[in-house]
Amino acid sequence: MSNRAVLEVIALNAEDAVAAQAGGADRLELVTDMAADGLTPPRETFAAIRAAVDIPLRVMLRAADGFAAGDVDALVASARALRAEGAEEFVLGFLNPDGTPDLVTVERLAAELEGCRWTFHRAIDRAADRDQLRKELAGLPGLDTYLTAGAAEGVDAGLPVLLAEAARRGEPGYEAQILVGGGLRLDHLPALRAAGVDAFHIGGAARPNGWSFPVSAAAVEDWREALS
Template sequence: MSSKTALLEVIALGAEDAERAQEGGADRLELVANMAKDGLTPSEQTVRDVLAATDLPVRVMLRAADGFAAGDLDALRADAARLVAAGAREFVFGFLTDGNEVDVDACRALLKELDGRAWTFHRAIDRARDPLAAYDVLTELGCDTVLAAGSPHGVGRGLSVLQQLARRTDGPALLVGGGLRAQQVHLLRAGGVRGFHVGSAVRRNGWPSPVDVAAVREWAERIKG
């Protein structure tokens, strides 16, 4: 995204969410399964259904288990290949080593399957030993977006880190999400943040309920007004 263009990304769990998010004015979707584990790889059929339901860009999660270890890389690469074959063109993933550094080897192994496709490094950066140094590593890896709250405990605790990341003029675009609240948007925008990511905030009754069109519209107006 350019420095002046606001972007609203909405988490979708399926085709109904995708349709509702688009109707409300979302700019992009993050497609995941199983939010009880903070978002895992969706099925091939779900990917196909969502891509058929919307013309928004869709970033598809590659994550086999809760936590930030890559785990079985061969299985992850196989998942990536299957989802590419199903039509996925953008992805989301993020892995850390035992020392809480970006797992460069795991990322590179997965990137071979993605063949230059755009990708977001997700909130693993919030648990990195040094988020600013991690950002530099991700720049070298060719990442175009970093999803961050600035803290494992959410945006409210991570504002200082987010402000430092937002001042960067090179490298990945910053996408802020993870406990994001409406009242934080003004401060973040004033600090240079242009990308916002919401999930439960656009569902009236939490994850069991679908995306709410009116709630998405309110967020779109809030970040673009």
């Protein structure tokens, strides 16, 4: 395994995707509606991005703001349609009202994805017990990544948790890659890299002018260089 860190960038459309790839992104997370923290993009958007770039794409499966699954049948239908369009990697994560993982929904979607690789996203940062969540999800087919800031408030607050979890990599429940994102800044990188974290996720940091503007290839390049 190379020590090149993975840089994942949020893309809302083909313009974002092309800029992110040009800046050195290794993978894209495809979402729509960042006002709701990212929902499942339309099938047409996936197709346009897939045609525009040749790096891996992870597609969000999320129907509503918050961490409840909502209409699970609609999520399953979205997963099926996206797979038919060629999607091979996904992002998902749901909690019950008490902060435990919604295993019924997660297992149903994992079964629908049939071994496609997927990320359990920042719902882990709202879990009642992170360690318990990881152990309950361990062994689910396709789960290879946790997107986490270590805390609901973001990386500033969650850094100690991230460093502690990185030290447990390989233990039961800790086999999946830690993908750090959520208020991540360049000055967080040295401590995370020293701890062995090798995957990073940026959204707003790739858009210096805000979410109403496209991804900046130059901003992505700054991150790529900082990780090299």
